[in-house]
Amino acid sequence: MGILDRRGALEGRRAVLIGGAAGIGRAVALALGEAGVDIALCDIDDEGIADTSAQLRALGRRVLGMHVDATRPDQLAQFYEATAGFFDAIDLLVNVVGGTRMQPFMERTQRDCADDIQRNFGYVIESMRHAVPLLQRSGRGGSIVNFTTIEAHRGAGGFAVYAGAKAATTNFSKAMAWELGPLGIRVNLIAPDTTPSAGNAAAIPEPWRSLNADVPHEWWAKAFQMYVPLQAPPSADDLANAVLFLASDLAKSITGQVLHVDGGAAAALGMLRWPYDDGSTLPVPMGGTLRKLFG
Structure with missing residues (x-):
């Protein structure tokens, strides 16, 4: 022991x-x-x-x-x-x-x-x-x-x-x-x-559930890297x-x-690691992400 x-x-x-x-x-x-x-x-x-x-x-x-x-x-x-x-x-x-x-x-x-x-x-x-x-x-x-x-x-x-x-x-x-x-x-x-978990998946309503059904696993992994300080749930x-x-x-x-x-999500309080070379961890995205999203 x-x-x-x-x-x-x-x-x-x-x-x-x-x-x-x-x-x-x-x-x-x-x-x-x-x-x-x-x-x-x-x-x-x-x-x-x-x-x-x-x-x-x-x-x-x-x-x-x-x-x-x-x-x-x-x-x-x-x-x-x-x-x-x-x-x-x-x-x-x-x-x-x-x-x-x-x-x-x-x-x-x-x-x-x-x-x-x-x-x-x-x-x-x-x-x-x-x-x-x-x-x-x-x-x-x-x-x-x-x-x-x-x-x-x-x-x-x-x-x-x-x-x-x-x-x-x-x-x-x-x-x-x-x-x-x-x-x-x-x-x-x-x-x-x-x-x-099955319970968390069930909490998502339609049409989001259907839209999420065919999202590749690696996309979810990248999303969690943006949101969770330790990079994964x-x-x-x-x-x-x-x-x-x-x-x-x-x-x-x-x-x-x-x-x-x-x-670390609670500690972050909305801070995100935005993609597209922004290098920003602010809640609001910077230019690189904004141009990719809306340009």
Whole structure:
């Protein structure tokens, strides 16, 4: 066992993972499993639940996998009841579920807005309400990791309600870090930006989705070189690594913080590396790009 394993001390711990069947959630589940964590996970993707659970069992982990719509309070309560019967206590909660689709606010219905709020904030409240007593049972505190987004930290046109809901999750989590601190329960957040996943692809509406379908991969790579300071978006495994850190004793004095796992996009705040020999990193392109675009 290396120094990171010894200091991280995740071996033998128990986690609840809300949204662990595919994409980022699956990467988190497998990373935790490889670190020696037993997992209760839920999702609406039955095939994904079965596949992720099988991979975790192959690692020697104890696994509870259930079909649950986390946005339904009754189903979430049933999942936590089953989890309490499966584990006597838990050490970690990761709330991954979230998402939306890009659409101007005035085109969204009241139902659309309510769904965005529940999917990106409301269920987090209920999940933490159920999880805290199970975390307390461990007698050694615990760690909660909630997923927010870069959109919670900027004006995100086309994602207004989603951005507002994620901002609510962010501030709620910070407030809960203060409230739960005396119990030894830490609460932190991970804020991704664009990450290659089916969920992010689904958020793009028509006709953009069709227009993007035949764009060569190398064009996307060049676009990210313009936008992301580290030249590429983070992978699902990069986000899983951040969860491992915040969940582990390596972060035992960190709570109430937002960890931006975005290749530096949040730090850049709109600065772009424009092409066509501009050499400019300003938000507005210079002459070379302007001539290519409009000349």
